Amino acid sequence: MLTTVQLLALVVFIATYILIIDERIHRAVAAMAGAAVVVFLGIVPWDSMLEHIDFGTIFLLMGMMIIINVARHSGLFEYIAICTAKMAKGSPIMVLILFSIVTAIVSAFLDNVTTVLLLTPMLLYITKLMDLNPVPFLLAEIISSNVGGSATLIGDPPNIMIASSAGLTFNEFITIMGPIAAVDMVIVLIIFLVIYGRSMKVTKEEKEVITKTINSLDEQAAITDRKLFKKAVTVILMVVVLFFIHSSIGVYLHVIFPFVDPSLALEPAEVALIGAAIILIWSRVQPDEIFEKIEWTALFFFAGLFVIVGALVNTGIIEMVSQFMISMVSNQFEAMFVIAWFSAFASAIVDNIPLTAALIPLIHDMSATMDVYPLWWALSLGACMGGNGTAIAASANVVVLGVAEREGIAITFMQFLKIGMLTLVITVAVGLVMLYAMFGML
Amino acid sequence: MRYYQGLIKRKFKDVVGSKYESIQKEYSDYILTEEEMRPREIKTILLPLDFSVTEVSESICELLSAYENATVTLIFITDAQISEIIMASLDKEAGEEFIQKKEDYGTRLLDDYEHCLNSRSIPCMRRMFLGNKQQDILKIAPDFDLVVLPKCYASNHPDSCAVSGDAILLAQSLTQPTIVF
Numbered sequence: 001m002l003t004t005v006q007l008l009a010l011v012v013f014i015a016t017y018i019l020i021i022d023e024r025i026h027r028a029v030a031a032m033a034g035a036a037v038v039v040f041l042g043i044v045p046w047d048s049m050l051e052h053i054d055f056g057t058i059f060l061l062m063g064m065m066i067i068i069n070v071a072r073h074s075g076l077f078e079y080i081a082i083c084t085a086k087m088a089k090g091s092p093i094m095v096l097i098l099f100s101i102v103t104a105i106v107s108a109f110l111d112n113v114t115t116v117l118l119l120t121p122m123l124l125y126i127t128k129l130m131d132l133n134p135v136p137f138l139l140a141e142i143i144s145s146n147v148g149g150s151a152t153l154i155g156d157p158p159n160i161m162i163a164s165s166a167g168l169t170f171n172e173f174i175t176i177m178g179p180i181a182a183v184d185m186v187i188v189l190i191i192f193l194v195i196y197g198r199s200m201k202v203t204k205e206e207k208e209v210i211t212k213t214i215n216s217l218d219e220q221a222a223i224t225d226r227k228l229f230k231k232a233v234t235v236i237l238m239v240v241v242l243f244f245i246h247s248s249i250g251v252y253l254h255v256i257f258p259f260v261d262p263s264l265a266l267e268p269a270e271v272a273l274i275g276a277a278i279i280l281i282w283s284r285v286q287p288d289e290i291f292e293k294i295e296w297t298a299l300f301f302f303a304g305l306f307v308i309v310g311a312l313v314n315t316g317i318i319e320m321v322s323q324f325m326i327s328m329v330s331n332q333f334e335a336m337f338v339i340a341w342f343s344a345f346a347s348a349i350v351d352n353i354p355l356t357a358a359l360i361p362l363i364h365d366m367s368a369t370m371d372v373y374p375l376w377w378a379l380s381l382g383a384c385m386g387g388n389g390t391a392i393a394a395s396a397n398v399v400v401l402g403v404a405e406r407e408g409i410a411i412t413f414m415q416f417l418k419i420g421m422l423t424l425v426i427t428v429a430v431g432l433v434m435l436y437a438m439f440g441m442l
Numbered sequence: 443m444r445y446y447q448g449l450i451k452r453k454f455k456d457v458v459g460s461k462y463e464s465i466q467k468e469y470s471d472y473i474l475t476e477e478e479m480r481p482r483e484i485k486t487i488l489l490p491l492d493f494s495v496t497e498v499s500e501s502i503c504e505l506l507s508a509y510e511n512a513t514v515t516l517i518f519i520t521d522a523q524i525s526e527i528i529m530a531s532l533d534k535e536a537g538e539e540f541i542q543k544k545e546d547y548g549t550r551l552l553d554d555y556e557h558c559l560n561s562r563s564i565p566c567m568r569r570m571f572l573g574n575k576q577q578d579i580l581k582i583a584p585d586f587d588l589v590v591l592p593k594c595y596a597s598n599h600p601d602s603c604a605v606s607g608d609a610i611l612l613a614q615s616l617t618q619p620t621i622v623f
Contacts, residue, residue, distance in 0.1 A: 023452040078468065113457060121469045217473060224468075297456070391450060395457050402454025403462060405447070413446045 028297040031304025038311035052310025056164030063272025071232035077118035078222035090211035092200035104148025136196035150384030151181035158356035158383035169247040239275035322365035336378040343382030348389025488586040494600035518548035522572040
């Protein structure tokens with residue numbers, strides 16, 4: 001039986017998650033209100049509240065937001081969009097393939113929401129030129145963003161949260177999740193070409209007109225500030241390189257500066273904040289302009305979620321669920337199966353960020369009885385690919401669907417669900433088999 | 443369905459805020475809007491002529507034949523101010539003679555252009571009047587979908603001009619598409 005405090009913590013948790021799903025109240029406000037209630041009731045004492053907030057996640061997101069906002073000023077994303085459109089040479093299938101690949105790659109290293117928000121207008125423009133139904137192109141963009149985001153530590157918020165909590169490195173993510181994302185991406189493209197390929201046809205004359213119109217776009221004109229553009233690209237590349245070596249940076253620095261301890265390692269959040277500091281100093285952009293654009297609502301949303309989930313940890317509910325799960329599974333193989341599929345389907349309903357926030361302490365709790373290292377990857381796989389399940393499962397979905405709706409393109413819930421669920425099942429299944437193979441469980 | 447649409451709108455507003463409007467504005471600087479992408483229908487064409495035009499341009503007649511079902515209005519304007527100056531400085535007869543000569547020239551030019559256009563089955567109308575070559579065109583032009591300007595329109599030295607000042611000014615001032623030939 002649950003105690004009164006446990007029941008209260010559970011009610012606040014469920015009520016907050018319902019508010020987050022429904023979003024009649026801003027998700028950040030809902031999370032903060034839930035956090036306020038558990039603090040007010042003493043379920044999470046004020047003194048220990050900060051212990052529950054994962055500042056690794058918060059500062060990593062903040063640093064990347066600063067870098068992306070400065071880069072956005074330079075026209076970098078628009079430049080990428082125009083170059084991609086030109087490369088397709090008026091072929092609808094090439095537009096679908098190239099935009100999907102570019103979206104996946106950019107999403108792997110930068111924020112998914114900004115990526116799709118800046119690439120979607122160009123995709124819509126091209127489909128208008130081709131006089132083709134934009135829905136398959138938009139769906140492919142959403143799914144590519146979620147699949148691409150799963151490849152790296154910084155690609156998707158669930159990965160950031162998992163890495164920060166479990167202490168996983170960028171290289172571990174790219175070596176384990178990278179190949180899964182690549183294989184899943186190929187499968188996604190095949191699915192789209194099989195389902196929609198036949199409808200993506202234009203005549204030779206139309207193709208020539210489309211190519212001519214797209215070629216008349218000047219990618220150089222998209223660069224609003226050439227110097228800033230170069231600086232932004234340089235800093236982003238530098239940050240990516242730093243992410244690759246963050247866990248062993250001391251080894252490299254020791255070669256140049258012998259006084260540096262070879263065991264020195266940087267946290268991913270430190271890398272993002274260093275990158276943010278460098279771009280702010282180098283670009284000379286007014287910091288208040290950039291700080292205003294930090295998505296504070298997203299950061300408070302995360303902080304609120306951590307506190308609400310902290311209430312479940314403090315009251316022992318997470319431990320109870322963890323005990324239940326351990327009793328249900330007999331080994332890592334089964335635990336990975338349950339976590340991957342549960343997180344995938346639950347993400348499709350709840351949104352993968354709050355779902356990951358709730359599952360992280362659960363996996364930590366399971367570490368008392370089994371090696372949970374493979375379980376983190378099962379969670380990453382389920383949460384990221386689960387983002388494809390429904391229209392509300394991930395932020396990128398909502399952004400593209402919202403843009404489409406504003407442009408008069410209706411994508412129904414069922415229309416999304418059919419392709420989303422198909423992708424979810426196939427990508428998670430393939431990913432899980434690959435994880436089993438990587439961890440020698442096959 | 444209505445709940446779903448409302449949900450997407452609410453979530454979009456919460457995730458994106460007002461960012462999309464600024465992105466749309468940035469994109470509009472270099473990609474065409476839907477309205478701009480739609481080719482403008484040309485039904486009425488204005489072709490102003492004056493003393494600076496010495497011969498019929500077959501190539502412009504050919505070009506105008508591309509606008510199916512468009513009607514070309516030929517306008518020949520004689521400068522009223524110059525006529526007044528002549529009348530004031532010489533006499534009324536000299537002024538009338540000046541106007542008559544211009545009108546004879548204009549009639550011939552309009553005949554030639556009319557023939558050139560009709561031979562390509564382009565319907566056309568013609569007008570001739572005393573007025574201001576620049577201001578009158580600016581007044582009349584809004585009623586037309588396309589304005590076709592001779593490059594030395596209103597020039598006093600048609601033989602040596604590359605493009606007249608009036609032609610440039612009109613091309614810059616008119617809001618509708620303009621061809622300078």
